[in-house]
Amino acid sequence: MDKNTEKGIKGSAADAADTTDSAASAAAATTSTDSDTTAAAAPRRRQARGERRISQLLAAAAGVFCRTGYASASTNAIAREAGVSPGTLYQYFPNKEAIAVELGGQLLQRAHEMHGQAFRPENLQRPLPELLDAVLDPVIAFNCENPAFWALMHGTGVPGIAQEHEELHAGLLARIEAVLRDFCPESSAQELAHISNMILGIFKASLDLILAHEGDERAAYTAELKTVLLRYLEPMITETPAH
Numbered sequence: 001m002d003k004n005t006e007k008g009i010k011g012s013a014a015d016a017a018d019t020t021d022s023a024a025s026a027a028a029a030t031t032s033t034d035s036d037t038t039a040a041a042a043p044r045r046r047q048a049r050g051e052r053r054i055s056q057l058l059a060a061a062a063g064v065f066c067r068t069g070y071a072s073a074s075t076n077a078i079a080r081e082a083g084v085s086p087g088t089l090y091q092y093f094p095n096k097e098a099i100a101v102e103l104g105g106q107l108l109q110r111a112h113e114m115h116g117q118a119f120r121p122e123n124l125q126r127p128l129p130e131l132l133d134a135v136l137d138p139v140i141a142f143n144c145e146n147p148a149f150w151a152l153m154h155g156t157g158v159p160g161i162a163q164e165h166e167e168l169h170a171g172l173l174a175r176i177e178a179v180l181r182d183f184c185p186e187s188s189a190q191e192l193a194h195i196s197n198m199i200l201g202i203f204k205a206s207l208d209l210i211l212a213h214e215g216d217e218r219a220a221y222t223a224e225l226k227t228v229l230l231r232y233l234e235p236m237i238t239e240t241p242a243h
Helices: 003-068 075-082 086-090 096-118 128-145 147-154 159-183 189-211 215-236
Strands: none
Touching (some): 003 075, 003 096, 096 128, 096 147, 128 147, 128 159, 128 189, 128 215, 159 189, 189 215
């Protein structure tokens, strides 16, 4: 074999080795990328499963709180309602209060948003009968769709959400007073505060009856509430807000 032939053979072998090394490196890089993708996807899957489990437990707790009240509810009853073991529940919540705080916090946030929608500026420019419809209907609907909200906020107090509930209550009173100020500009601040508290008291007492019934009976009690508030407020109205 002459020297040129020998060099050609060696060069081909080197090229083949380089090609093999490149292919191996590419395969390793692909494997590494796949492994990284799989590793990144695993925590996301676990997080999604965890979020679904938390939602499942909160929905179960809402049902238990509505049936028994917060004070009589237990983590065992909530786990049973969710179809899981108590041990599974304790992986996500240490006790009943933690469940109530999480559920109550979510409901309070939604209640704040609902109040904002009910008291939109365009609603507040309506004549009193239409204003009552525009404000009361979404508030009543929210409570009917989320009976756990009433059970948690108006039953035995839950320490972890008491302050947030007081803030919601104060905010609602402030909204009512602001509406009354436009309809009753001659009323003093003290008079407006008394009227606002009375309106909220009438609403809460009526809501007990509304939530206790369904269908036509619920609609009838809702209509009665609006009639009571209309007759209570009409004699005080001295001015209708401009459209």
